[in-house]
Amino acid sequence: MKTTHLILAALPLFSFVSCSSVGYEDPDKVETLTIDFGSTDLQTMAAAMVTSLTSSPALAYFDNPNKGSDKRVIMYMGAVVNRTSEHIDTEGITDSIRSSLLQGGRFRFVTGQQGQAEVGEQVRFQQGSGRVDPTQARAFGKQIGAEALLYGTLRSIEKTKGRTLEGGLMKKEDVYYQFVLECVNIETGEIVWSNIKDIRKGEKRGLFG
Numbered sequence: 001m002k003t004t005h006l007i008l009a010a011l012p013l014f015s016f017v018s019c020s021s022v023g024y025e026d027p028d029k030v031e032t033l034t035i036d037f038g039s040t041d042l043q044t045m046a047a048a049m050v051t052s053l054t055s056s057p058a059l060a061y062f063d064n065p066n067k068g069s070d071k072r073v074i075m076y077m078g079a080v081v082n083r084t085s086e087h088i089d090t091e092g093i094t095d096s097i098r099s100s101l102l103q104g105g106r107f108r109f110v111t112g113q114q115g116q117a118e119v120g121e122q123v124r125f126q127q128g129s130g131r132v133d134p135t136q137a138r139a140f141g142k143q144i145g146a147e148a149l150l151y152g153t154l155r156s157i158e159k160t161k162g163r164t165l166e167g168g169l170m171k172k173e174d175v176y177y178q179f180v181l182e183c184v185n186i187e188t189g190e191i192v193w194s195n196i197k198d199i200r201k202g203e204k205r206g207l208f209g
Helices: 002-018 039-055 057-062 091-104 113-128
Strands: 073-083 107-110 148-161 171-185 191-205
Touching (some): 039 191, 057 191, 073 091, 091 107, 091 148
Parallel strands (some): 073 107, 073 148
16 A cells, blocks of 8 residues: 555655656747857857948958949858867858858859769869750859958867865866957958957856756
């Protein structure tokens, strides 16, 4: 009889522990599940760079009469080197920056390696398959050249303080992220714009955390 009572008393606990659910959440919601690099960090860094670059007067450097009425700066989106201790897909940062800059209307972008591979495959198909009207087949040698290159570095400094009686047996972790992005004139090699975005995150864990 006692065993039956114990099982019945434990049922609500088992239900609570085993309960799970899946649902959609706001992608712009601040993400603080862990101290590691997350979606909010990516969005914050990308937005800061886009705002700074879009409003920078230094880009008037590329405005010349030969461009006609289209004064947009022709960019190539380079890589962001990950120098943190984490495995971070930095292409997520560059994709976000490039997409926002394109929507802003001040920049044009030439495609990168993946795009070039796809373009090459398509041009070879149009030229050599015999399936495309020769008068409409595209050819190599007509791509526009980028005026400027964007590239950057993401690095971090991590600190950990162990549990002490004075600290209430709390373990403390601190991580500092620094994102540097630069815009370079491809023809001259001159850095015409640069910006740094810093983020610091802290976490405290109790004795059983």
